[in-house]
Amino acid sequence: MGDSIKQIANNKKAFHDFFVEESLECGIQLFGTEVKSLRLGQASIKESFCQIRNGECFIVGMHINPYERGNIFNKDPLRDRKLLLHRREIDRLLGKIKEQGYTLMPLRLYFKGSLVKLDMGLCRGKKIYDKREDMKKKAQRRELEKEFKKANIRV
Helix, strand or coil: CCCCEEEEEECHHHHHHEEEEEEEEEEECCCHHHHHHHHCCCEECCCCEEEEECCEEEEECCEECCCCCCHHHCCCCCCCEEEECCHHHHHHHHHHHHHHCCEEEEEEEEEECCEEEEEEEEEEECCHHHHHHHHHHHHHHHHHHHHHHHHHHHC
């Protein structure tokens, strides 16, 4: 089990719509044809979210394209997939979700060695004015970078 990391999918929408308070790495329970499809990079986590049901954590709405040579072994592309977490981690997350109004969002999907991992974030929703503030900060940062670039070229 090497530590080589190959990214499969990224959820930019989560960073735009939510404040990510903390991040947690977890495994996913998958079938063989789903892993083969992921190796080809055919997955999307844009419209997905994580949910805790009956003491287990699931990812809902994650799309994995059917493997083209998988025939009868292919599963439903949008099925709920179980996330592999320790009991104490699930209990801690459940407490924060119920008490403080947080939500669980998948941030990125990647291979760590030969294993598929998911970075899951404990997130709090952004208001419209928060998004505007972020856009202003990005614009200011771009302006500064342009000025620095011009100054470096002239030198």
